Amino acid sequence: xxxxxPRSVECEExxxxxxxxxxxxxxxSHPATHGTLRVILTLEGETIVKCDTExxxxxxxxxxxxxxxxxxxxxxISDRLNYCSVFINNVGWHQACEKLFGIQVPPRATYLRTIxxxxxxxxxxxxxxxxxCVDIGVLTPFWYTWNLREMAYDLLEFVTGxxxxxxxxxxxxxxxxxxxxxxxRITKVFLPEVYRVMDELDSLLSKNxxxxxxxxxxxxxxxxxxxxxxxxxxxxxxxxVAYDVRAANPYLAYGDVDFDIPVGGHGDTYDRLFVRVExxxxxxxxxxxxxxxxPDGPVNADDKRVVLPRKDDVYGHIEGxxxxxxxxxFGPKAPVGAQCYDSVEGANGELGFTIVSxxxxxxxxxxxxxxxxxxxxxxxxxxxxxxxADLPAVVASLNIIAGELDL
Amino acid sequence: xxxxxxxxxSGRVTLADLNEAAEMVRELKKPGAAAKFVNWSRKHSxxxxxxxxxxxxxxxxxxxxxxLDLSRFGAEFVRFSPRQCDLMIVAGTITNKMAPVLRTIYExxxxxxxxxxxxxxxxxxxxxxxxxxxxxxxxxxxxxxxxPGCAPRPEAVMYAILKLQERIGNETGVxxxxxxxREAWIRGVKGRGRTPKDRLLRGGGE
Amino acid sequence: xxxxxxxxxxxxxxxxxxxxxxxxxxARGLVVRVGLESVPAALEALxxxxxxxxxxxxxxxxxxxxxxxxETGTKESPxxxxxxxxxxxxxxxxxxxxxxxxxxxxxEAPSAxxxxxxxxxxxxxxxxxxxxxxxxxxxxxxxxxxxxxxxSPLRKEFPRRGVDPQDFPQE
Numbered sequence: 001x002x003x004x005x006p007r008s009v010e011c012e013e014x015x016x017x018x019x020x021x022x023x024x025x026x027x028x029s030h031p032a033t034h035g036t037l038r039v040i041l042t043l044e045g046e047t048i049v050k051c052d053t054e055x056x057x058x059x060x061x062x063x064x065x066x067x068x069x070x071x072x073x074x075x076x077i078s079d080r081l082n083y084c085s086v087f088i089n090n091v092g093w094h095q096a097c098e099k100l101f102g103i104q105v106p107p108r109a110t111y112l113r114t115i116x117x118x119x120x121x122x123x124x125x126x127x128x129x130x131x132x133c134v135d136i137g138v139l140t141p142f143w144y145t146w147n148l149r150e151m152a153y154d155l156l157e158f159v160t161g162x163x164x165x166x167x168x169x170x171x172x173x174x175x176x177x178x179x180x181x182x183x184x185r186i187t188k189v190f191l192p193e194v195y196r197v198m199d200e201l202d203s204l205l206s207k208n209x210x211x212x213x214x215x216x217x218x219x220x221x222x223x224x225x226x227x228x229x230x231x232x233x234x235x236x237x238x239x240x241v242a243y244d245v246r247a248a249n250p251y252l253a254y255g256d257v258d259f260d261i262p263v264g265g266h267g268d269t270y271d272r273l274f275v276r277v278e279x280x281x282x283x284x285x286x287x288x289x290x291x292x293x294x295p296d297g298p299v300n301a302d303d304k305r306v307v308l309p310r311k312d313d314v315y316g317h318i319e320g321x322x323x324x325x326x327x328x329x330f331g332p333k334a335p336v337g338a339q340c341y342d343s344v345e346g347a348n349g350e351l352g353f354t355i356v357s358x359x360x361x362x363x364x365x366x367x368x369x370x371x372x373x374x375x376x377x378x379x380x381x382x383x384x385x386x387x388x389a390d391l392p393a394v395v396a397s398l399n400i401i402a403g404e405l406d407l
Numbered sequence: 408x409x410x411x412x413x414x415x416x417s418g419r420v421t422l423a424d425l426n427e428a429a430e431m432v433r434e435l436k437k438p439g440a441a442a443k444f445v446n447w448s449r450k451h452s453x454x455x456x457x458x459x460x461x462x463x464x465x466x467x468x469x470x471x472x473x474x475l476d477l478s479r480f481g482a483e484f485v486r487f488s489p490r491q492c493d494l495m496i497v498a499g500t501i502t503n504k505m506a507p508v509l510r511t512i513y514e515x516x517x518x519x520x521x522x523x524x525x526x527x528x529x530x531x532x533x534x535x536x537x538x539x540x541x542x543x544x545x546x547x548x549x550x551x552x553x554x555p556g557c558a559p560r561p562e563a564v565m566y567a568i569l570k571l572q573e574r575i576g577n578e579t580g581v582x583x584x585x586x587x588x589r590e591a592w593i594r595g596v597k598g599r600g601r602t603p604k605d606r607l608l609r610g611g612g613e
Numbered sequence: 614x615x616x617x618x619x620x621x622x623x624x625x626x627x628x629x630x631x632x633x634x635x636x637x638x639x640a641r642g643l644v645v646r647v648g649l650e651s652v653p654a655a656l657e658a659l660x661x662x663x664x665x666x667x668x669x670x671x672x673x674x675x676x677x678x679x680x681x682x683x684e685t686g687t688k689e690s691p692x693x694x695x696x697x698x699x700x701x702x703x704x705x706x707x708x709x710x711x712x713x714x715x716x717x718x719x720x721e722a723p724s725a726x727x728x729x730x731x732x733x734x735x736x737x738x739x740x741x742x743x744x745x746x747x748x749x750x751x752x753x754x755x756x757x758x759x760x761x762x763x764x765s766p767l768r769k770e771f772p773r774r775g776v777d778p779q780d781f782p783q784e
Contacts, residue, residue: 031487036460056757057505061537064773083462099640146472164558227668230731248707340640354674358684369672377734504759538775
């Protein structure tokens with residue numbers, strides 16, 4: 001057949017398209033970049049040859065802002081770090097503050113903080129799994145996980161008043177006690193739904209041939225590398241390292257409850273997702289146990305310098321009025337020169353706060369150790385050599401929350 | 408078309424048909440009729456592009472999810488391509504680094520286009536009055552509706568979309584965004600905004 | 614956690630000798646202060662410790678002490694303008710340790726990227742926010758701020774709202 005476009009010998013050589021590398025920009029506005037990330041890929045055909053990332057599109061200067069806000073106001077900053085599991089960030093911040101101040105929180109507050117942290121953890125894992133499935137192409141689990149997330153929101157709203165940005169902890173305890181009916185709502189409505197949705201996700205995804213092909217062996221990292229990269233949380237546990245801050249250094253009520261730490265075998269996308277599914281089941285177990293052991297009592301420490309006094313003290317005694325005035329106007333003051341680091345098990349890993357205090361009501365330096373940051377730093381290592389289509393699956397399974405990544 | 412009378416199986420065009428057609432043309436020729444039809448179809452097929460950067464994007468996803476279901480109002484599926492959308496919902500903090508990206512995406516959208524600024528950060532910079540945050544996306548793009556809140560409830564954003572639909576339906580002409588935002592454009596041209604790149608070079612200010 | 618870390622200090626002292634300036638405990642845990650140039654040696658010794666290897670560099674933080682005297686009203690200021698904290702964790706023995714080093718403005722710190730992969734990005738943040746350079750870092754560039762940003766935001770003299778804040782023009 002006579003060719004429509006006669007080719008010279010030179011053209012024949014240039015037609016080998018795979019030899020030409022293409023630079024592709026992925027993000028920062030892209031459906032599969034969760035939040036604003038930018039990945040600059042060098043592709044040879046469909047294979048990723050080089051990968052460079054650029055972050056900072058949501059850098060809001062939170063650490064600088066924290067130097068101007070009081071310890072109780074900074075909880076609002078912590079809200080916006082990992083905005084999918086907000087209560088855990090609140091707890092993390094105020095736990096670090098309490099360590100700085102040297103205050104013990106009463107048991108009822110620790111149990112309530114534990115329960116609401118686990119509810120937030122379940123909500124965060126749902127945000128990871130739902131959109132991850134959408135990115136791979138399966139839209140159905142998104143609706144189911146989002147429904148469960150709406151139920152978690154209902155619970156959070158019932159207790160704290162806000163769906164997402166709760167800001168419910170204070171130095172010394174909680175802003176208010178949990179309302180009546182919490183136990184019933186959790187045990188009768190929320191927990192059965194958690195178990196049901198996890199079973200549904202298992203049945204939908206775990207044996208699905210396409211899902212398995214897209215996720216098994218994709219983006220795998222070995223144990224030693226993961227630890228060297230500073231990975232923590234479900235991503236590290238999927239690689240086979242059973243490091244969970246709740247078990248290694250029990251805080252709140254985690255020392256009093258029984259739970260398992262799910263660990264994956266291969267460190268690939270499949271493991272990361274199903275470690276999260278299993279963790280939701282363990283979170284439900286923790287909530288059940290903590291609810292049954294929930295003690296009575298105050299939710300704030302008995303420390304006049306940091307905790308607002310009762311109203312009859314405020315209106316009845318001059319010391320109460322003075323303390324109220326000082327705490328509301330200026331906020332609690334930390335000891336001079338105190339420095340502290342405390343970490344909690346965030347939904348993505350070890351969320352740590354370093355605080356340096358200069359004796360005033362505002363910290364001198366506040367630093368957030370964000371788990372997503374270290375997880376994302378390993379992205380080039382995970383995707384180089386793989387196909388372009390593996391990139392959204394891997395990025396989504398790492399659960400990158402830009403608020404936490406970019407501080 | 409009205410049904411043919413039973414006694415006329417051939418389907419020939421009669422004088423009554425012509426009268427009816429002339430009536431319809433007179434209706435359409437009335438000022439505003441075509442606009443009404445165009446605006447009606449525009450408002451019921453607003454396809455959003457969620458320019459979601461931060462926490463508000465999660466609440467936006469809550470609106471798209473099955474409890475509130477935005478698609479029953481015509482916003483069938485959120486497409487992230489600006490070429491396929493007409494409603495941009497700026498959900499989340501816009502930083503100085505992200506501002507040129509936002510402007511580029513806005514300009515890549517075809518007319519007609521509307522913008523809803525969702526959340527305190529998009530409206531005014533929110534609680535982040537810092538060196539790296541753009542104090543309101545309306546510094547670089549014209550906004551039709553502002554939804555306050557941090558994060559606003561999905562019902563609040565739904566209300567804004569419904570209000571926007573009402574407003575589009577009540578427009579008396581087929582308007583593009585330039586006519587709607589005439590004043591804001593004039594202000595911009597008069598020098599209130601310097602380019603985002605200048606801001607970045609100078610280290611965070613406008 | 615501090616209990617597990619104490620035996621390590623003994624081994625570290627025998628490995629580094631007088632390079633260790635101070636060992637103290639505060640609300641962070643156990644803190645080992647070394648000179649800036651001994652930081653890689655200290656990290657190496659801790660990473661290859663016999664019974665509790667500190668295999669994870671959780672974080673690198675920096676603090677700018679230039680306003681410390683003014684804000685606390687004390688006359689004694691810290692030995693240098695900046696201090697670097699290396700937050701190390703040992704998974705096998707659940708022990709946490711901080712390595713602290715002071716450095717002056719303009720002094721270059723040695724990079725830890727040959728020991729821990731997490732040091733790569735952690736040092737980039739410190740460079741971006743404080744302007745502290747790390748010698749031996751493979752790719753030291755800004756990570757949060759754009760490449761052409763001229764300042765170091767977390768230094769105490771940089772204003773929170775930026776050099777030219779976005780105010781409305783006075784009409």
